[in-house]
Amino acid sequence: MAADLQSSPFIKHLASSDKKTRDQALTSLRTFLRGRSEISELDLLKLWKGLFYCLWMQDKPLHQQRLSQSLASLPSALQSPLILPFLRAFWITIAREWSQIEALRLDKYLYLIRQYVHASFQTLAKDGWKDTLAIEEYGRIVGDTALSGTDMKVPNGLRFHVLDVWVDELERVVGEGEGVWEGKLDILNLVMEPVERLAREGKLKVVRQAAKECLEDERLKAWRGEKDEDEEMEDGEEEEWGGIED
Template identity: 45%
Template structure:
């Protein structure tokens, strides 16, 4: 990736994102959205600096509605960044949150879980907007396996792994349902998108992680089965 964006341009921006005043933070997030949508590719260092600023921007949000609104804004940033830089952008998100996670107190955990959920939703929406391009899907799932769902890296927080298991297929189903509601066909290889959870279920060095991943896959199989039966029933009714 390009290193054309310098530390001098990004570092003050980060300070604005983590400002005490909500108005200053809101302006910085709006400016960031414009910035990343028209910027050349950002380096890994730049992306980590931006997500460090955004992590503390979210840290400063202290009211439920404010947190909910900001989680939507931050999660949807992946739709604004140039497509070629979207996966590195998400990689920096996960690296930042895995690194900073142990510094969170219990009071803040729930709001960060909400942010993780929204990022997962918008990550799937990004993939759907690009017609579930197989190369994009593989790059995304590989990023998860090298990051928060790494099967052998003990430094990755298990609580993040567990939360991903809890919401992964829920958010995937929401995005696919949106496509169906809009009359779009879903061109997605389930084997590809399930890969991170399958790997966690078979290769994780943590038995609890393996057990939870297997339970997640079993629950997802039930959802798929119910949806298939519902679809078959709808077809039968149409024929009648």
């Protein structure tokens, strides 16, 4: 299986300077992945390096967005045993290559990361969030890479961006409203665990604070049925008011 991957030309072609060649390589890759239930971590990392530079070579914002969306659709084409290893390779690659991203190229990678946070939540939610082992494992993957509080090689810029989009993309998957997590608060807690862990264990105060701000998001409070202190005070005042007596 590893030999098949190494002998396939599409990995090299993913980073071609020619858009047509890159597009053809991505199509070949999609076909290749559909037929595999297992690929070694080393080969997945080689593959993701090719995908990273596939986006690197893409210019024009609209084309960049379309490519990022196409890359983020890859997990949906994978067989179940390969999904989490594929996502792990993505996050390892992003954390490793982040410092190489030039300012002019940063926006397209920020967009790719947002798309992958969304795609990951979509994947975990597709069976009604029933696979708690997969949710826990994904939390460990992100908590050991982009949201690691102890690995000082992980750039803070990556941590901050993932924290910025985490609840946004979760909301896009589950929808708005207070009742969307009714009966599933234990699942919501699992989804938020890598952020909780970063808030507890982050070596840098600025990182811990950013994680705490994410956890204080009003949408999380609404999903959990929590009220702000101001709302509680207002409710209390309303209850105490007895009207004007004659």
